[in-house]
Amino acid sequence: MSYHSLLQKQISQFLSPAEEANPAIAKLLTAINNSYSSFERDRKITEHAFDVSEQEYQRATKDLQEQNDIRKQSISKLKEAIRALDPSAPQQFAEDNDDLIDIISFLEKQILKTKQLEQDLINAKEVAEKAAMAKSEFLSVMSHEIRTPLNAIIGTIMLLQYQELAADQRELLNVMEISSENLLSLINDVLDFSKLEEGKILFAERNINILHFLKNIKMANQVKAEEKRNRIKITYDDDIPEFLVCDDVRLGQILNNLISNAVKFTKDGTITIRVELKANNTQDVDLLFSIEDTGIGIPKEKQHLIFERFTQANNNITREFGGSGLGLTIIRRLLQLQGSEIYIDSDLGVGSKFYFTLKFKKSTSEIREESKQNGTENKPDLSGKTILLVEDVEFNVMVAQRMLRNWNAEVDLAENGAIAVEKVKQNHYDLILMDIQMPVMDGYTATSNIRKINKQIPIIALTASVITTDIEAKAVQIGMNGCLSKPFNPNTLYAIIANNIKEQ
The missing domain is CATH 3.40.50.2300 (Response regulator)
Known part of the structure; x- marks a missing residue:
């Protein structure tokens, strides 16, 4: 019979062949051999189970390490998000604090604070809207109250101009007319600025003859120009189509303001209204408008200020020349609403040039509204x-x-x-x-x-x-x-x- 290797070695050492052949001893040896075999089998099973457990342990340890790394990264990202939410807020957790409960509690406080700020903003927005509405209503009421007597004043002046008047009476009438026009201009500037702030500006579309339109504007400013011994001239590109589509009221507002400014700040000089064709497309054209004068000019360091509301380049200008400081602000906003911008080139004591580019649709209608420009x-x-x-x-x-x-x-x-x-x-x-x-x-x-x-x-x-x-x-x-x-x-x-x- 074949025995386990260890048992066989002991039998060879301690038993003779006769003793090994004894049935009782052979039975004992068989039982011992079975025990050896069982032990060997149990040992292999145990070793195998240990190997398997070790692998599972290593795998579980690796998973735990990865999860721990993800947790640390998540906590780090959460801290960064909390700081970004309110960088100025005092942080109630240390850099090495990985207690997620503390961090979440702090985040909860920040969220509640943010919600309160959001509600405060909503309340502030409602207050601002009510204030804007109140301002609009106030301007509307004040406009009505101011314009009503002003209408009577200007209308009376216009009616008196039809009468036969002595020279000194006509001179006084002219003073009244200029004063009433200045007052009306100031009122219109304030109200236009309010409308622009509220976005209540719509642009109409009418067919106009640009050259004829410019001649009317020149005529409207001619009297004041002659008072200061100024000359107004028009330089016009002949390639510009005869009729174009635009809002003539707003274009007139822009050009009249620029020309009246040029007249105001120029003496014994020239104001040039220049219009050039920059692009001639299938359905529209781009025109470059420039108003040039030989007046007092604007210092380089002051040029960025003149487009700010209620601002003049020099405090003495308001006292010497008058004005609300709103005209150029309104011009700039009107141009921006049409996708354009106004620019300035000026040298102190030499003169100024204001220029901008506007796009006009080509007229496709046979109905010309030129008569509306003249009245x-x-x-x-x-x-x-x-x-x-x-x-x-x-x-x-x-x-x-x-x-x-x-x-x-x-x-x-x-x-x-x-x-x-x-x-x-x-x-x-x-x-x-x-x-x-x-x-x-x-x-x-x-x-x-x-x-x-x-x-x-x-x-x-x-x-x-x-x-x-x-x-x-x-x-x-x-x-x-x-x-x-x-x-x-x-x-x-x-x-x-x-x-x-x-x-x-």
């Missing part, structure tokens, strides 16, 4: 036309009534909207001039009621408030045909009356 090309004449003037302020009634009668129109009066509605029921009118703010019944309500009776008669809104997109939109929605802000230029008033009567 009208014909002598004002409304013979045979009957106009209903709805106005509650006596001075405004007097001014508008005399203007209309100077143009040979028949004028009927209504003190408020309710009276106007009744008069429309009983009479025929070619056009209605409707004040918006009136006692008893306002202009909006009156227009709405008139439209139930007569849908064709033109109704033009007259308002001493600043005309915003909200007012224009509401006027159109109610059924009005246009808006005119007081005080108005007689040519502008005649143009809007003539155009609406013609359309009818």
Whole structure:
């Protein structure tokens, strides 16, 4: 029989062949051999189990190490995120503090703080919106209160110009006219700036002859230029298309402001209005406008200040030349809203050049609105036309009534909207001039009621408030045909009356 190697070695050492052959000893040896075999088998199983356990341990240890590294990285990232959330906040945990509970507790406090700040911002935004609305309402009310008497002043001045006056009387009238125009310009600057801040600017599209438009602007500034012995000249690129599409009111506002500034700061010099064609595309063109003068100039270190609101290059300028310090700010904003920018080249004592580039659509319409630039090309004449003037302020009634009668129109009066509605029921009118703010019944309500009776008669809104997109939109929605802000230029008033009567 074959025995385990260790048992076989002991048998060979201690037993003789006869003793090994003894049945009792052979039985014992078989039992001992089985024990040896069992032990050997158990040892191998144990060693195998140990090897397997060691591998599992190494793998578990590696997994724990990786998880620990991820935890450390997560805590580090969490700390960085907390610092980024509020860098100025005192950190309530140490750099080597890996207690996740402490860090999460601190983060929870920061989140609550952030939510409180967010709520504070929302509250501040609501307060700011209410303040902006209050400011807008205040400006609207003040505009109405200031423009109402100013309308009477300017209108009276215009009516007096039709009279035969002595030389000294006409001189005093000119002083009054210039003063009232300066006051109106200041009011318009403040209100325009407010509208720009609130984003309530929309650009119209009208067909205009740019060269003719520039000649009108030159003519408007010619008198003041001659007072300072200045010459205004136009240099115009002949390749520019005859008619282009733009908002002539806003373009005129930009150019008039720049030209009036050039006239103001120049004496015995030249103001040049230069327009060049920079690009001629299929549907539009790019025009470079520059206003050049030979005036006092602006120091290099002051040039960046002149586009700031309520700022002049020198404190003495306001006292010597006047101005609100808003004109260039408004110009810059108007250009920015059209995707452009204004630039300046200037040397002290040599002169200044303001220039900008604007894109214009090419005109595709055969209807030219050139007459709107002039007010009208014909002598004002409304013979045979009957106009209903709805106005509650006596001075405004007097001014508008005399203007209309100077143009040979028949004028009927209504003190408020309710009276106007009744008069429309009983009479025929070619056009209605409707004040918006009136006692008893306002202009909006009156227009709405008139439209139930007569849908064709033109109704033009007259308002001493600043005309915003909200007012224009509401006027159109109610059924009005246009808006005119007081005080108005007689040519502008005649143009809007003539155009609406013609359309009818």
